[in-house]
Amino acid sequence: MLELRDIRLSYGNSQILKGVNLSVSRGDVVSIIGPSGTGKTTLLKCINYLARPSSGTIALDQIRMDYRRADKPTVQAIRLRTAMVFQQFNVFKNMSVIQNVMDPLIVVQRKSKEEARQIAVQELERVGLSDKLDMYPSQLSGGQLQRTGIARALAVRPDVMLFDEPTSSLDPELVGEVLKVINDVAASGMTSLLVTHEMQFAKKISNRIVFMDQGVVAAEGSPDEVFDTPSNPRLAQFLKSEVAFQ
Amino acid sequence: MNLSEMLPELILALPLTLAIMFVALIAGFFLAVLATTFRIRRVPVISQLADLYVSYARSVPVVLQLFVAFYGLPVLVALFEISDFFSPNVAAMLGLSLYHGGYLSEVMRPAYLAVDRGQHDAADSLGYGFRQKIFRVVGPQAVHIALPGYGNALIYLIHNVALVMYIGAADVMATAHLVMQRHYNQYQFETYLLLAVIYSLLCLVAWLIVRFFERRSPMYASAERQVKMPLMANV
Numbered sequence: 303m304l305e306l307r308d309i310r311l312s313y314g315n316s317q318i319l320k321g322v323n324l325s326v327s328r329g330d331v332v333s334i335i336g337p338s339g340t341g342k343t344t345l346l347k348c349i350n351y352l353a354r355p356s357s358g359t360i361a362l363d364q365i366r367m368d369y370r371r372a373d374k375p376t377v378q379a380i381r382l383r384t385a386m387v388f389q390q391f392n393v394f395k396n397m398s399v400i401q402n403v404m405d406p407l408i409v410v411q412r413k414s415k416e417e418a419r420q421i422a423v424q425e426l427e428r429v430g431l432s433d434k435l436d437m438y439p440s441q442l443s444g445g446q447l448q449r450t451g452i453a454r455a456l457a458v459r460p461d462v463m464l465f466d467e468p469t470s471s472l473d474p475e476l477v478g479e480v481l482k483v484i485n486d487v488a489a490s491g492m493t494s495l496l497v498t499h500e501m502q503f504a505k506k507i508s509n510r511i512v513f514m515d516q517g518v519v520a521a522e523g524s525p526d527e528v529f530d531t532p533s534n535p536r537l538a539q540f541l542k543s544e545v546a547f548q
Numbered sequence: 549m550n551l552s553e554m555l556p557e558l559i560l561a562l563p564l565t566l567a568i569m570f571v572a573l574i575a576g577f578f579l580a581v582l583a584t585t586f587r588i589r590r591v592p593v594i595s596q597l598a599d600l601y602v603s604y605a606r607s608v609p610v611v612l613q614l615f616v617a618f619y620g621l622p623v624l625v626a627l628f629e630i631s632d633f634f635s636p637n638v639a640a641m642l643g644l645s646l647y648h649g650g651y652l653s654e655v656m657r658p659a660y661l662a663v664d665r666g667q668h669d670a671a672d673s674l675g676y677g678f679r680q681k682i683f684r685v686v687g688p689q690a691v692h693i694a695l696p697g698y699g700n701a702l703i704y705l706i707h708n709v710a711l712v713m714y715i716g717a718a719d720v721m722a723t724a725h726l727v728m729q730r731h732y733n734q735y736q737f738e739t740y741l742l743l744a745v746i747y748s749l750l751c752l753v754a755w756l757i758v759r760f761f762e763r764r765s766p767m768y769a770s771a772e773r774q775v776k777m778p779l780m781a782n783v
């Protein structure tokens with residue numbers, strides 16, 4: 303349902319993405335792993351055009367776009383069908399927890415306040431924040447902020463969830479609560495792309511692993527193939543260093 | 549001469565002083581929004597003019613700006629052949645509006661830039677249009693960041709209103725000088741002290757208003773206020 307072809311992107315003189323291909327089927331949970339700075343975040347941001355590739359194409363079901371001729375309506379169509387969870391949470395700081403979830407529904411989807419509230423309450427319950435509805439971001443822990451971010455993303459009922467290292471700016475003791483929520487989302491059949499350094503978790507929830515290295519997809523396969531019998535030497539080396547780190 | 553003699557005269561001059569202040573406050577605000585918009589969203593020529601304007605307003609001494617307005621306005625009036633609307637008061641309003649707008653733009657622009665890039669990303673990713681993003685997310689946060697700087701801008705504006713007497717506008721300061729002259733330049737200390745009190749009060753009011761808005765912002769909620777906040781969440 304989601305297909306990226308030959309995505310290329312440079313910042314100044316440095317080529318970050320050098321022709322990335324990626325395809326995701328409905329219901330897939332795909333984890334993207336790889337060393338720091340290889341462009342995993344950038345790739346995810348290309349999907350909703352927060353990063354602007356110089357060339358390449360995207361197809362999301364019927365929506366097709368060539369990045370060289372990106373146009374507003376198509377970008378908007380893609381944005382309406384995807385939702386992103388950010389490494390730095392990016393919860394709206396001027397809104398309470400429930401407002402964060404309601405606002406996109408009211409402003410972008412033009413739903414009524416009542417309907418938006420109903421959905422927000424439901425999604426916030428799903429991430430375990432029912433008792434924090436009226437709190438403001440400055441009063442919440444990182445884990446709570448990220449769960450707010452996840453609820454906000456789920457509430458727009460996207461076709462694809464994009465998780466960008468959702469736990470890597472959390473204190474270790476808060477990682478578990480967020481991983482549990484993501485696990486539930488993945489188990490619910492939501493098509494998800496997950497950039498992560500949590501190898502055990504990726505192995506558990508994904509049906510496919512993509513290893514990115516130096517701006518390209520260097521290896522991909524089922525979790526067993528990638529983690530247990532890595533064929534690519536750089537992948538093997540990366541996995542070893544990650545295990546040593548954990 | 550005593551206070552009861554002096555005060556009514558000064559108070560009579562207060563409305564004009566306040567009028568100059570409010571015109572500059574409001575016109576300056578809109579000028580600042582306009583200048584800031586073009587300094588953030590670069591448009592050829594217009595953005596450069598906005599830069600030039602802001603650096604004029606910030607680097608030329610305010611007295612000088614008032615003289616420029618005073619002597620420049622008639623030229624402008626002649627150019628557009630609108631006669632007879634010119635007066636020192638109008639020049640004072642114009643001069644201070646320009647000054648305040650430029651100064652304020654340099655409060656607004658950094659505040660806008662200080663809003664986390666991630667807030668833009670989140671709004672964009674959810675499909676917010678540019679206006680929606682500004683009005684719902686980035687604007688309110690920038691306002692919160694800008695408020696202390698805005699408070700300072702207000703206080704400087706109030707101070708600089710005292711300069712309009714140099715171009716002959718009859719504000720409290722000019723009036724005080726007239727009264728003192730009538731009394732052969734006696735009682736200066738009392739008079740200036742009284743003026744100081746009037747200006748302090750004006751600044752105090754401005755500060756209280758700004759602080760009220762600062763406190764009201766949901767973003768004011770800091771870690772120490774955790775316990776109190778839920779009570780305020782509905783305001």
Ligand SMILES: Nc1ncnc2c1ncn2[C@@H]1O[C@H](COP(=O)(O)OP(=O)(O)OP(=O)(O)O)[C@@H](O)[C@H]1O
Binds near residue numbers: 340341
């Ligand atoms: N806006 C930007 N301007 C210039 N360079 C950028 C920008 N964003 C990212 N980069 C560079 O692009 C490269 C890839 O960044 P990216 O964030 O996609 O890596 P990543 O794989 O997500 O790494 P990490 O695991 O550390 O999050 C990095 O070298 C980074 O410095």
Ligand SMILES: [Mg+2]
Binds near residue numbers: 342343344467
């Ligand atoms: Mg990253």
